[in-house]
Amino acid sequence: MAAVAALPDDVARVALELPLRANLSALDNIALIPLYQRHFNAAESARQAQLLLEQLGHPDIARLRDPDMTPAQRFVAKLARALILKRPRLVIDRPGAMLYDVPYPAFIRQLASQATMTGTWEIFDFSWNQSLYQA
């Protein structure tokens, strides 16, 4: 797992040890990126964040804060935050540690199949979970 942590800066990571800001809503956590990195105003940043949540099929989690989300909702918020970074690679690190309330290979596959989702998502998981992905 040290290899995942040592990934270069151009990799967007979704990982258990990269949590959301607890006192911000899912929408604000995602909107932080355009707000600070691309200097959009607050309204435009929130619009982009909301659009991304809609594309992922979870617009309803926008106002929820981290403690109020289910593991799957929290994962979607983290994924949206990683996607809005617009980095060439996206690594999902040990999804089982984050998605313990849903059959996670299917859940990730469903998210990835959204029409507007582009690029390659890489999943780093324990070798003993390999059979889950072959189902």
Next chain:
Amino acid sequence: MNFLAATIESLGAKVTGWFAVGYAMFAFLARATLLLLDRTTWNRATLDVVVKQVYFTSVQILHVFLGYALVISWLIITIILSTARDFGLTEFASEMTIRVLVLELLPFLTALFIALRSGSAINTEIALMQVNNELDALAHCKVPPMQFEFLPRLLGGVISVVTLAGLAGLLALLTGYLAIYGMNTAGVEPYTQTIAKIFDFQIVAGLIAKCALFGLAVTLIPVTAGLETPKKLFMVPVSVLRGMMRVFFAIVAIEVVSLALKYI
């Protein structure tokens, strides 16, 4: 001999620890100051967070704070007036009231109020962010924590303490007038003359500087104490305890130095 060596060792470790804490605090302050002078810091996002911080630190508690300042001012003014009457020093009562309340007591109590309300919250929040890896997550997303989390808190603290102490001072001046002269305009001239005599440029600049230092102490120390927290949840209360003790000592030290500079 072993006892002596252990004592010296423990003392040395403590002194080194104090220096390390002091150095970390000043290094952090230097970084924050440099960032403050950087034009790129002043974007809409940072300004929004500063405004939010000022709102949470001062506007949200304004009615409670002013009520508390009014009660304290009224009590102290009544004590000063009755003591001055007993000793036949009534003509000095207004000057003494202004000096004790507006220049010393109210700024000190404002700093304590903000320290207890916001300083402890800041310390806890930063410590939890540190323990929960939230700062690492922000760094991964290239959202600078200094601009997004720390600098707005420092600015919010300074602005809040200066403005709240100023408002409490104005309220005390008004209360003092009413207590001394009552509901008439007869005392306006002597009272304003006393105010003008006390508040020369040096005193006003010193008062603002003292309040700004109080504001810095009640935010900078909790932030750095929070950042020092080891990544263990049970260390959060220890971090808050240490941070708040440092805040208390810093507030007292600022007040003592200010008094010494003014009166010795």
